[in-house]
Amino acid sequence: MTLTVGLLADIQYADLENSNTEGRCQRYRESPGKLQQAVNSFIALDPQLACVLTLGDIINGQHETQERDIQDLNLVLHLLQPLAARQLPVHNTFGNHCLSLPREYMLKRLGMPASFYAVDLAPGWRLLVLDTTEMSGHSGKSKDAHESKEAQAYWEAHPLSEAEPHMQSWNGGIGAQQMRWLHHKLQEADRQRMRVICTCHHQIGPGAARATHMAWNFKDIMDVVLQSSCVTLVLSGHDHIGGYACIQGKHFVTLEALLEAPTGSSAFAIMELDDSAIVARHLSRLVQRTRYILVACEALETSLLLQQKSYSQQAHAIPQDGRTLQDFLRPVTAVPLAQASCEGLGPSISGKRVFIETYGCQMNTSDSEVVLSVLQDDGYTSVDSPEEADVILVNTCAIREHAESRVFSRLGIFKQLKARRQADDRDAGVVVGVLGCMAERLQQQLLSKERSVDLVVGPDAYRDLPRLLSSLSEQASTSGAGSSGVGAHDPSSSSSKTKWRGSLSLAHAQQPINVTLSRTETYEDVEPARPQGQMSAWLSIMRGCDNLCAFCIVPFTRGRERSRPLPSIIDEVQRLSDSGFKEVTLLGQNVNSYADFSHVPGSRPVPDQQDPFAAYAQGFSSVYKPRRQGAKTFADLLHEVADVDPEMRIRFMSPHPKDFGPDVLQAIAEHANVAKQLHLPAQSGSSSLLQRMRRGHTREAYDALVDSVRAAIPGIALSTDIIAGFCGETEEEHFATVDLVKRMQYDQAFMFAYSQRTKTFASRHLPDDVPPDVKTRRLTEIIAAFRSIQAARNQAEIGRIHLVLVEGPARRQPDDLTGKTCSMKRVGAMGGGQETLMARSLARNVCMADLLETEQLEELRQWLLA
Template structure:
């Protein structure tokens, strides 16, 4: 086939990046060629996200730009990933997209491309609700700087059963299913052998990971692997590889997981723990399955068992029926915890969700923006406070590349997932360096090598 160069752009979360690695591996194994240059590609894949309205708006703007490319050369555009029925219908009407590939049909993507090039439509009617892509091995593709990647994302669960009222994931990615632990361990070992130094285990809710294998049907014996056991197995099997994970749902995180993290040096001391709101009323409307008090107790458990652990958050401002007291509950919770960093958004209704169908988006836009800005300003203050705690400390840093602001500096992350920059000397990407912290911003630790 003449047209085999493909290019991928991501719009969304870490799960999308992991999915792009899966798609890249599938296409490379079918003879396609990955291009890092959009102008050299004939097949353009846009990995969509419907979780936030902003991601969909960005995708629409991007497609408006790409439609002019179609006038100048032969290109085929496909939308893959987390897209809603509404956005599919929108692009179908505009006739801007040649094919759509949902998360459970990535194995079929070569067929979608072949048929599109032939001017035909390909529809995959086989719904693989148990698909985990556990047998797909990632290919380590060199970057523009000719450097191999040293960190990777690996999905261990797909889909979600939580049914938060604001979230579309259960409708775009389906119900939750877990990958075979043996396949996860095998892939992590392969990644390490191929030069990766760190892997981040992914799931909409990694803590609900569960694999049950019937060992002896007659004796009713089962091999049960939960998330704590999986972490323990991985840490022991690949002791030189850093292990991270995301995302944790507070109502599923257990002390067993915390104790395993505390026990192993190679499991990073950072937990992303979305709270979404500090108000019990709003948490209930969101169907979050925990209270403010339970969340604060969990944070205290984390600090007790893993004192050096950093904690980050997701917060949504302006959810349905949120009043000023609800907002202040969130502000007070932030002041009590003082997160290391976080991801903050104003609520945008997502078609297909319970909140879109049953609840009123009744907080005015200007109030949402005002509350969001207060949350952002407070988090910036807390982030700087937490960063100041590292002054004078020596941090073990995995070097990931050159600093974007100064190519005479390396950047990397410590075990708490905090960015560290320091002057280049001796080391290479993928090395560990011990760095003494001399200065900080609210987002970056700045140091010098300990020699």
């Protein structure tokens, strides 16, 4: 269930221009219009709103007399009365700014519990209101005096020990009692599978002390809130939207979006931001998850909002001046993205022809099938060449520079194709879109005029493609006579700025980009549009990666790990079996970290932070400890998938060595139809280099794992990944990798020179100091070591009998058949007339085959005994 909330931050400042306290108060009393407009906008959105949250300082209350404070309090209550009349809850986190009024009086008048209270907003959603002013002792009163009865009862039942200090100083952070209560409430929500929003008055996170001395201790918030699996959103108020530290640090106000973006309808007041450079860097993280924004800060220009706003998340464009709330708050119907309709967005382009070109990993191939399925449901048809297409989509890889260079080269060819189509005046031109990891990594760069790209969509936003394409169609139809179709957007051009600012039309204002990452999207309900005639299928079981290896861009382009419910996977495997598929490959960025909690009535208990995670292979660790107790694991999944059809071969990729616990190895050994081939990415054979790579293991631990694998599954084939020339690699570390390749006797290896990627740990902390010629030389030596081993292992296969899944005609000899063995070795079957076949290895090693009768071959076309 998604939740829609209204948000107001420091609302008493919304109309204020003067910086002194009395000036603010006077201005507020004279002109409360913006708060009233905000309230009216929330009423217009009712009944979609679950509640309204006000973040900090609901009134000024800094007068010397109670009479003036009461006047301000009464004014706020009067303005909020329409919300109360509609029984729309208002929850507030505020400081003790009414210095002349008792806090108990304010709480009673506002109809709110004491600080530190929990309330269920909707089924599955809980709000924790935390008053950090009271936590820090700012009021000078006893902390216990203002806590909710629930919190006090918990503390009485769980008294503090001698080792738990009472933190009383202003900058000492949250008190021990409050921290224990918070931890208790988060664990409770975790067990009940609730999503939690935490609100507080002051800033959260690292560096908060720069803005105020009343800040949460960073260690406290990291240990308790941000590491809790149930926390969806953290909000704070005061002078900085989301808190100064949230903008500056690595945990932002948009930690998970506005409650599952893009469904959050909100009115934000951005004010008194004293560091516009920091705001500018991170503004896109805020605006792309809000539907309405009030700009009350002179330091921010509307053009900045305009350029960084992700219009794929918006119901309206931002007007030119950006200073009046009424321009933003219009009666609308907020439609969740997954249910969004394209009605009213202009002429439909349903029925047009789409061509999808895929680069990179098997997951990209599977994603392209998902994309095609989404578009076919919207009326698109697939074509076999870009020349036939009206929409060209390139699904991209960003793991290395070479992969991106190939895509840029291809985009240059498509640019020429667009020019030819324009010259021929064919139809409405051609739309070129970039999908996948490059879209997530490069975003705006791809939309530059030089690239001639019209559309940029990240891997978690493919459901939004029909709407974005429809909006592009409207732009083409409204761009005037003589238009050649949808061209690339250039935000830097004056004409583009004029067009975007001059109209509220989505066609003129929307920038065709959606790169929002999700913590829930798995496309489990989308049936991939798989090519006809194939006997092997890709099946995505999880997405994202939490490993954060120093060299890898994947966590930043694919997001956090999330797994499909196991029943949905089993159902799809059964459908594939019924359709005649003979092989299924389970896919995931870290496939063997699969963990399904959908069957658990409670939720995920937090593991003991002092003990190593039991499911890991011995000697392995990770940067972030997973929560898997009570989950259906990858071993459980293998057992159930293998039992669906014992004659269907099961593979999986790409795994991480740390997640090959004994249960996974046992599952592979028990089922004959689970391929006896494992991918064990080593990356390096040097323990010191593995440590810099943040791989979580040593060379010795990796060697021990390989020994365990070969003991548990005799005859298993192993493959690996190797990186040559990582940051600071010495000759000694390189020779350790060469030694690893020779000792492990891999059947396959994927070897590359290190290519630094921005955003990764290595790009920020480690110099890419190995010269290119040294990288090339070391890579050549690693490849030579592997090929010498591979030749010997292929020679040993001569005379052995393998079960081969025939994939179809060989490329060079259409009369021949080709396929793969259980250990992923490619085998060719050379035609021997109408009655016999003889199998041979494509690695030039001839194998003698059993002879099959022609009719037997027709019966067993998918399974050839070679």
